[in-house]
Amino acid sequence: QVQLVESGGGLVQAGGSLRLSCAASGRTFNIYTMGWFRQAPGQEREFVAAIASSGSSTDFANSVKGRFTISRDNAKNTVYLQMNSLKPEDTAVYYCAARRGVIFTGSNAYQYWGQGTQVTVSS
16 A cells, blocks of 8 residues: 655746655555646546656656656655646646556556645746
8 A cells, every 4th residue: 555645736837847746655665656647627637747666767748748857766755746847738736646567657557646736837
């Protein structure tokens, strides 16, 4: 079992930056691929970024490539999402998720989820 708690969301102007954090419970954090997803009102949950358990590989949605980075600190059981050059269309609830195995972009592949953190980007 893994429990995930996101933090770092908030209100920011377009062009600004935010860093989201996701803290995981348990001593087996380093075996999980970690992903970030987001869901805007009236829309389906969509993949944002993911990082392999060792941190050796990452994947990003095309909409955030070059603006977002994902990293993890296995000693702190934490994964981060650095979001730069934010746009109003990045506004959503951002969720952290964990899965055993390789990176997948489908939300159904992730077994554990946090409660989400709101990110609002004003124009």
